[in-house]
Amino acid sequence: MTPLTPRDRGRRFRTLTAAGAGLLLVPLAAACGSGGSGGSGAIRIGVPAPLSGDSASAGQDILAAAKVAADEINKAGGVDGRKVQIVEADDQCSAQQGAQAAQKLLNSGVVAVAGGYCSGAAVPAIPIYGRRGVPFVMDASTNPSLTDGGKGKVFRTCGRDDNQGLVAAKFMTGPLGAKRIALLHDNTTYAKGLADAAANSARQAGGQVVYENALQPGQSDYGPVLTKIASTRPDVLYFTGYFAEAGLLMKQRRQLGLRFALMGGDATTDSTVLKTAGPAAGGYIATTAPLAKDLPAAAKFVSAYKAANNADPGPFSVYEYDAVKVVAKAIDDAGSTRGAAITEALHKIKDFPGITGPITFDAKGDRTDPLYITVQVQGGAFTAYKKLDESGATWVDAKTS
Amino acid sequence: MSEFVQYLVNGLTIGAFLALIALGYSMIYGVVRLINFAHGDVFMIGAFAGFGTLTVLGSTGGMALPAVLAAVVVGALTTGLVGTGIARAAYVPLLSSPRLALLIAAIGVSLALEEGVKVLTDARFESYPHALDGGRILSGAVQVTWGQLVLVVLSVALMAALWLFVTRTVTGTAMRALAMDRDAARLQGIDVERLILATFFIGSLLAGAAGVMYGLYYVQISFGMGFLIGLRAFTAAVLGGIGNLPGTMAAGVCIGLVQSFSAGYVSSRWTDVVIFGLLIAVLALRPTGLFGERVVERA
Numbered sequence: 122m123t124p125l126t127p128r129d130r131g132r133r134f135r136t137l138t139a140a141g142a143g144l145l146l147v148p149l150a151a152a153c154g155s156g157g158s159g160g161s162g163a164i165r166i167g168v169p170a171p172l173s174g175d176s177a178s179a180g181q182d183i184l185a186a187a188k189v190a191a192d193e194i195n196k197a198g199g200v201d202g203r204k205v206q207i208v209e210a211d212d213q214c215s216a217q218q219g220a221q222a223a224q225k226l227l228n229s230g231v232v233a234v235a236g237g238y239c240s241g242a243a244v245p246a247i248p249i250y251g252r253r254g255v256p257f258v259m260d261a262s263t264n265p266s267l268t269d270g271g272k273g274k275v276f277r278t279c280g281r282d283d284n285q286g287l288v289a290a291k292f293m294t295g296p297l298g299a300k301r302i303a304l305l306h307d308n309t310t311y312a313k314g315l316a317d318a319a320a321n322s323a324r325q326a327g328g329q330v331v332y333e334n335a336l337q338p339g340q341s342d343y344g345p346v347l348t349k350i351a352s353t354r355p356d357v358l359y360f361t362g363y364f365a366e367a368g369l370l371m372k373q374r375r376q377l378g379l380r381f382a383l384m385g386g387d388a389t390t391d392s393t394v395l396k397t398a399g400p401a402a403g404g405y406i407a408t409t410a411p412l413a414k415d416l417p418a419a420a421k422f423v424s425a426y427k428a429a430n431n432a433d434p435g436p437f438s439v440y441e442y443d444a445v446k447v448v449a450k451a452i453d454d455a456g457s458t459r460g461a462a463i464t465e466a467l468h469k470i471k472d473f474p475g476i477t478g479p480i481t482f483d484a485k486g487d488r489t490d491p492l493y494i495t496v497q498v499q500g501g502a503f504t505a506y507k508k509l510d511e512s513g514a515t516w517v518d519a520k521t522s
Numbered sequence: 523m524s525e526f527v528q529y530l531v532n533g534l535t536i537g538a539f540l541a542l543i544a545l546g547y548s549m550i551y552g553v554v555r556l557i558n559f560a561h562g563d564v565f566m567i568g569a570f571a572g573f574g575t576l577t578v579l580g581s582t583g584g585m586a587l588p589a590v591l592a593a594v595v596v597g598a599l600t601t602g603l604v605g606t607g608i609a610r611a612a613y614v615p616l617l618s619s620p621r622l623a624l625l626i627a628a629i630g631v632s633l634a635l636e637e638g639v640k641v642l643t644d645a646r647f648e649s650y651p652h653a654l655d656g657g658r659i660l661s662g663a664v665q666v667t668w669g670q671l672v673l674v675v676l677s678v679a680l681m682a683a684l685w686l687f688v689t690r691t692v693t694g695t696a697m698r699a700l701a702m703d704r705d706a707a708r709l710q711g712i713d714v715e716r717l718i719l720a721t722f723f724i725g726s727l728l729a730g731a732a733g734v735m736y737g738l739y740y741v742q743i744s745f746g747m748g749f750l751i752g753l754r755a756f757t758a759a760v761l762g763g764i765g766n767l768p769g770t771m772a773a774g775v776c777i778g779l780v781q782s783f784s785a786g787y788v789s790s791r792w793t794d795v796v797i798f799g800l801l802i803a804v805l806a807l808r809p810t811g812l813f814g815e816r817v818v819e820r821a
Contacts, residue, residue, distance in 0.1 A: 173645065174746070175746060177640070178644070337790045339746070341736070341747075342532065342536050342740070342782070343790070344528070344782070345781075345783070346785055346786070349785075349786050349787075352525060365744070368742060369741075372655075376655070376667055393646070393742070397742045
């Protein structure tokens, strides 16, 4: 390439800027055209999820669930006589990609967003949707800060980490009888938030936190971390990271012959864990929102999902399904596709019959009912184990209701 | 004390894998002067080929040693062929181009392999059968499993075989000649292209074997597994003096130990900072790597 003179560079820069601005304006104009109320054609609902990267399988499960929900809505006549169309965007579970995915969805004219998986990707996306007034119903991003700072335009069909941390702490100091508690996260926004919440609650419940640190995901060898943890003599280790590491932790704990109990958060209830850990998974306990198979109301969804995808739904599929359904209901109630109207309608929804239970949002956008239970690995499967009763103080069998 | 010994055992096991993978970087750099960034992904393909073999052989629970060895052999041969194919298609045509073209091609191949496997496996994690889980050699304060021993023995055997090949055979001698001076080697009647392909075959073969062993040890494999371990093995190759095979083996084991000790005594989240900080420190003090250099700087 011949070297550019300064003037050439200036000219090239201007041409590029003009071309770039033009390219940006076209979809913007299209988005404005279709974003107003009373438009025609399909109603577009955005689904951001990690479709590539380490969490890709969870993201694919979420997208598949959104499509099942949209299919059902469309077969029943759509919303206001218009079809619902799912627009997907890959957030790769990262902050940078999360912002890009949000921008991409807005550019393609979505009227509401239902999805997300990693809290870290949701953090930068929330203000981007917020500036455009587009409501965001999260299905799996559980970090407390998301709705705390969401100005009422952010909702979620899943629970919150502080809520889960509290349930975990109550279980460890209660039925498990643990006094010395070790906490391990993986430095993601979600895992660290859950570990912090569990640590606070555990101290309040009279437990002693003897270890709190992070592992490096993707490293595969957690023997040194486990050996280090064992040296603090914990009664239980609560791991708040994701399933890929959880299975390895179980297997390596057994390889090292360590005796402390191992518990995990809701991101570990994936069937991969059972295959990776093999017999070492027996008795493993996780705190989680109820899984699809523990929810009688989700039976129809599970069979529809299986028929469409030839696989069982992932742990967050039911929450995504409910997120899409509740968004559709809000658009229907609002009779408009304007963001502000949909947001208002979402706040007004009361006891919407979701497959994960009745859905009502509080002023922040969180669900009013607590969601978390514990599950245990029995006979090679996660089985509902114990849950807190309505008083929040007594543990009851989670299978009975 | 028992903690220290445990970290040592874990570190040696990881080091054995790393050394095997690092050898590929070192050999390929030696003859082509190319950092083959696709090497980590070749390792990943080996893990999947071994997984396929074990699945075909019917795998539930404990597998016999012959099945494990069959998986290692199939995994290694598959990656040998994949590696040779990559070299033939992407690198050999660029041999006389600037180094930068080769480097970019290597990154491209790496991404293509990773994305390809991602599509083929639906981005899912796969789990190996638990073939090497049973039985312990030591089960007191320090735990050593038979699986760890099998893997270390296999790694050492492969490294010894490579060493014999490079020093005792005509092809090995020709490879060393090629590493010294490509043009002079050509003048001596060495078929440079064929020899380059042979180097890729052997380097990739070792990575594939390491991939299957990794799968057997950690059980869990995925399309993205090659990146980090590839980068660490590359670090080992550089630390050992890239092109220097015994140095690479030693540095591979060192990196494994550093990984294990830093995760144990500092924190797992600092491991990469320690490893790559060490790399920078060594390069600043000894640009040729810890174990001197055998590769002569060419004009």
